[in-house]
Amino acid sequence: MTRIIVVGGGAGGLELATKLGDTLGKKKRAKITLVDRKSSHLWKPLLHEVATGSLDAGVDAISYRAHGCNHHFDFQLGSLSQINREDKSITLAAITDEEGELLVPERELGYDYLVMAIGSTSNDFGTKGVKDHCIFLDSPEQADRFRTEMNNEFLKLHAKNGDGKVNIAIVGAGATGVELSAELHNAIKALHGYGFADLDSTKLNVTLVEAGERILPALPPRISGAAHQELVKLGVNVRTATMVTEATASGLYTKDGDFIEADIMVWAAGIKAPDFLKDIAGLETNRINQLVVKSTLQTSRDDAIFVIGDCAQCEQPDGSMVPPRAQAAHQMASRCYRNLIALQSGRELKPYLYKDHGSLVSLSRFSTVGSLMGNLTGGSMMVEGRMARVVYISLYRMHQMALHGTVKTGLMILVGRINRLLRPSLKLH
Ligand SMILES: Cc1cc2nc3c(=O)[nH]c(=O)nc-3n(C[C@H](O)[C@H](O)[C@H](O)COP(=O)(O)OP(=O)(O)OC[C@H]3O[C@@H](n4cnc5c(N)ncnc54)[C@H](O)[C@@H]3O)c2cc1C
Known part of the structure; x- marks a missing residue:
């Protein structure tokens, strides 16, 4: 059975593992494994609301293990430390508890296809202090x-x-x-x-x-x-x-x-992919440690390794680079999924083309500004206010739909509304 490992269960990786599990995993056509260094997922664009207490991370977080059981993929807790391309395996660092006691020793997992989706971290550009x-x-x-x-x-x-x-x-x-x-x-x-x-x-x-x-x-x-x-x-x-x-x-x-x-x-002045990616397994990286990929999202030096989301440097036909955004991670997960399916059935892989649907910036609960890329207007259209807020939230709803489907997402929206009545609007503890 083909072994597909997705490393990183963020905006892109969790959507991909879910889709692969629901299709290839369910039909036992492939063994899907998701690896993440954390045991639960919270969509990263919600973090500024967690920081101010407007959102309780515990309510929106998803347990990888429970989600994997429902969507036919295996979850492995661990931090990727090395890729061994010769024997097609990855190394996960040992897990220790807060006192340093060993819980799980270093492990190796074999793959036929590996998808790197480990995101990015803030870039301090070496600024003192x-x-x-x-x-x-x-x-x-x-x-x-x-x-x-x-x-x-x-x-x-x-x-x-x-x-x-x-x-x-x-x-x-x-x-x-x-x-x-x-x-x-x-x-x-x-x-x-x-x-x-x-x-x-x-x-x-x-x-x-x-x-x-x-x-x-x-x-x-x-x-x-x-x-x-x-x-x-x-x-x-x-x-x-x-x-x-x-x-x-x-x-x-x-x-x-x-x-x-x-x-x-x-x-919050810029991003870089994690430092350990620099020179990892002889793969090509750029100055901010992103792994360089071809248009099919396979790395420039190894067709068995795909990269999606913030840790990928993906050039578009016009020479621009795909920006590090949740909407790009979401689209890359879909393209990578279709390309992995194509590989299974011996079909040709297709290139990933970034579709900019616009950008919205939330300026507190009731004010949002941004631009939408309209097919009708043929360019960018400025949007503001409540309408923009609704579109802003819809990016998160799309992520939830990709993970849970329509019915469960509908129920989650309902629970969110009820919680707004029952719980304080700010996390005070
Ligand atoms: C505060 C904030 C607000 C944002 N707002 C927006 C917005 O409004 N719109 C927008 O489009 N984008 C926004 N972004 C950017 C967006 O969050 C990212 O572009 C998106 O999350 C990238 O998805 P990803 O799948 O590449 O990585 P992530 O979502 O970051 O996921 C990476 C995953 O990899 C795991 N991981 C990392 N290292 C390892 C390792 N060594 N081993 C195993 N697992 C590992 C992490 O635990 C994580 O689960 C925002 C970002 C932040 C921080």
Whole structure:
């Protein structure tokens, strides 16, 4: 039986393992294995809401093991450390508990086809002090750390009867930085309603720092202009053309010699694929460690290895690179699935073409701006407000549908609505 291993159960990998399990796995035409270093999945674009407490990660997280049982794939907990191309196997590092006691020794798993979908991490570009003093929003644990530190700062302020301010600096005005800045204002409004009467937006000093000339550099200027205005209205201090050169325990130094005082600092200024991918098994990588793939999503040096999502460098026919986005990971999972099926039946593999359906940026619960790529308009169309919010949420709904199907997703939406009535709107513990 063909053995297919998918490493990384994120936006792309979990959708792929689910599709493969529901078809090849169910019919026993292939053995599908998903490997992840964590035991549960949370869709990464939700992390800024976890960070501010607007979303409880425990409610939306999916257990890989339970999901695998329902969708006919095997789940292996473990962190990939090496690919051994000669004998077609991967090595998973030993698992130890918090005290360092060995739980599972190092293992090897054999494959016929391997799919790498291990995503990306924040890129600090080697900036001094960032690793020690800034929080990265790469995982639910880091988002939780931000939430705890933020709540502690608010608690301290409340103990001083609201005398002072909480200073939060966010470096990088891409979607993550912009969404987090706006969501923070949402959070403080909710806290005000939960008995912290002396806390309001005036007690929150959020500075959003961007090295480029404008925020949201990947989006059309009209949209970044609208988002900029919206942030300023919320009270966010937006500083463009500002390069951070060092992070310290009390704030950030900029290239112009300014110092931005901050109690909490978040680094969201770009991504890179995990460092261990550099030179892994002689595969080709780029300067941000992404594995270089051909248009079929197979690596440039080994047809048995596919790569999808943020850890892939995939060039399009016009020479542009596929951006590291959830919608790209979702589309790549579908193309990779069809190509793996084609391989099973000896058909020709097809190239992956990125379809940009537009980008939306959530500026708190009721305000969203962005662009939709319209077939009718033949280009990008600016959208704002509630309609944009609905489309923004639909990206997550598409991910849920790919994992659970229509009926279960419908039930989950219903449970979400009920939870909104039963639970506090902010995670307070
Ligand atoms: C705060 C935030 C907001 C975002 N908002 C948006 C948005 O609005 N729209 C959008 O399109 N994109 C957004 N993105 C980007 C989007 O989340 C990513 O592009 C997408 O998640 C990439 O999917 P992926 O499958 O490549 O990787 P991921 O979803 O990151 O999944 C990678 C998986 O690999 C696992 N893994 C990593 N290393 C190993 C290892 N060594 N061994 C085993 N398993 C491993 C991880 O545990 C994880 O489960 C956002 C990102 C962040 C951080």
